[in-house]
Amino acid sequence: MQLALDANMTNLQAVERSSSELDDIDALVRTYRPRLLRFVTFSIGDADLAESITQDCFLKAYNGRDKFRGDCSVNTWLTSIAVNLIRDQQRLQKFRFWRQARATAIDVHDAANFLPSHESSAEARILAIERTGQVQAALENLSVNQRTIFLMRFAEDMDLAEIAASISMPINTVKTHLHRALKAVRAQVGGSR
Amino acid sequence: MNSAITHLTEEQIDDVLLGELAAAPAAHLAGCDACKAQVALAEAPIASFKAVSLAWSERRSATLPSKLIPSSASSWYRHASWAAAASAVLLLAIAVPVTRYEAASSKHQLASNSTPHITQPAQVNAALTVPNEILHEVRIQPVATGVSSGSHAVQIARDNQMLQDIDRELEASAQPPADDLEIQSVGNRSNPRGRPSNIRNWD
Numbered sequence: 560m561q562l563a564l565d566a567n568m569t570n571l572q573a574v575e576r577s578s579s580e581l582d583d584i585d586a587l588v589r590t591y592r593p594r595l596l597r598f599v600t601f602s603i604g605d606a607d608l609a610e611s612i613t614q615d616c617f618l619k620a621y622n623g624r625d626k627f628r629g630d631c632s633v634n635t636w637l638t639s640i641a642v643n644l645i646r647d648q649q650r651l652q653k654f655r656f657w658r659q660a661r662a663t664a665i666d667v668h669d670a671a672n673f674l675p676s677h678e679s680s681a682e683a684r685i686l687a688i689e690r691t692g693q694v695q696a697a698l699e700n701l702s703v704n705q706r707t708i709f710l711m712r713f714a715e716d717m718d719l720a721e722i723a724a725s726i727s728m729p730i731n732t733v734k735t736h737l738h739r740a741l742k743a744v745r746a747q748v749g750g751s752r
Numbered sequence: 753m754n755s756a757i758t759h760l761t762e763e764q765i766d767d768v769l770l771g772e773l774a775a776a777p778a779a780h781l782a783g784c785d786a787c788k789a790q791v792a793l794a795e796a797p798i799a800s801f802k803a804v805s806l807a808w809s810e811r812r813s814a815t816l817p818s819k820l821i822p823s824s825a826s827s828w829y830r831h832a833s834w835a836a837a838a839s840a841v842l843l844l845a846i847a848v849p850v851t852r853y854e855a856a857s858s859k860h861q862l863a864s865n866s867t868p869h870i871t872q873p874a875q876v877n878a879a880l881t882v883p884n885e886i887l888h889e890v891r892i893q894p895v896a897t898g899v900s901s902g903s904h905a906v907q908i909a910r911d912n913q914m915l916q917d918i919d920r921e922l923e924a925s926a927q928p929p930a931d932d933l934e935i936q937s938v939g940n941r942s943n944p945r946g947r948p949s950n951i952r953n954w955d
């Protein structure tokens with residue numbers, strides 16, 4: 560009984576903490592924008608459009624913060640909003656996916672200079688850029704679902720249940736997409752035998 | 753135990769990356785350097801992607817304004833500017849022809865006012881014996897030139913007199929031949945001045 564009460568209190572505190580976190584939109588943007596921007600950018604392959612979608616995502620989250628029930632992390636909630644916004648964009652066909660979006664394609668070469676210290680040597684940076692480019696190229700060849708799930712799992716560190724909840728997909732379907740995505744990426748990057 | 757299990761397959765390496773490796777292959781992996789190397793080789797590109805892409809997005813995010821500007825507002829401005837531009841074009845499209853028409857009308861009026869010879873009433877009366885379609889083509893022949901602007905008022909008075917004469921002659925006639933043909937008479941009775949509504953000036 561006491562354990563159940565403690566668990567309820569913990570959940571309540573988590574909700575309150577998340578809700579207060581959502582009330583400060585500036586702090587929300589500061590904390591989550593880099594990760595969200597990465598997710599959207601590599602989901603759609605267009606850096607400029609990703610900025611717009613990311614901004615819309617924060618506004619939508621802030622305006623709908625009352626609907627946040629605290630049953631997932633704020634990052635997961637934001638990611639699921641971003642997924643819906645990306646889908647809306649696809650439906651509206653405001654952009655062509657990936658192959659037509661090369662004009663504002665992502666150039667990660669400069670970013671390698673800002674890598675953490677353990678990869679700061681010139682050789683490590685070159686290798687990291689090369690590998691990143693390979694994964695980025697492999698992502699382009701994935702289906703939309705595979706790419707979204709791959710990014711959620713390996714970039715956002717979301718577990719399968721969170722991914723399934725975020726995109727309203729059965730967990731076994733998520734697993735299937737994830738296995739296929741990983742296999743395709745490894746085959747193209749060369750990490751498989 | 754390791755000798756009982758072969759090295760990890762590709763699927764098992766995928767399972768390692770997905771955190772779903774079964775207990776037996778996981779035990780093998782714990783004691784097999786070759787498999788550890790394979791797993792590290794598979795993990796490296798994804799780890800690099802994760803690190804570099806985050807560094808990229810952090811840098812990109814730092815260049816963005818910290819305050820959010822609603823894109824709906826920006827789209828509203830965009831739509832409003834488009835609407836304003838479209839309205840301006842529409843107004844121009846309407847105003848230019850109207851202005852030109854009015855300018856041309858005033859020019860024609862000046863020209864007709866300065867015309868000393870207009871088709872004589874008798875000629876118009878004779879013309880009334882022909883069908884209305886032809887009457888609609890009654891022309892006021894411009895014979896311009898050489899009339900000073902001071903005579904405009906006199907000319908207008910003459911024209912009005914002439915049109916009143918036409919009205920009288922039309923009223924005096926028993927029945928216009930056009931009535932037999934069930935064609936509307938050229939004389940517009942509702943028009944107090946009785947002018948034919950569409951006399952065209954062909955100057």
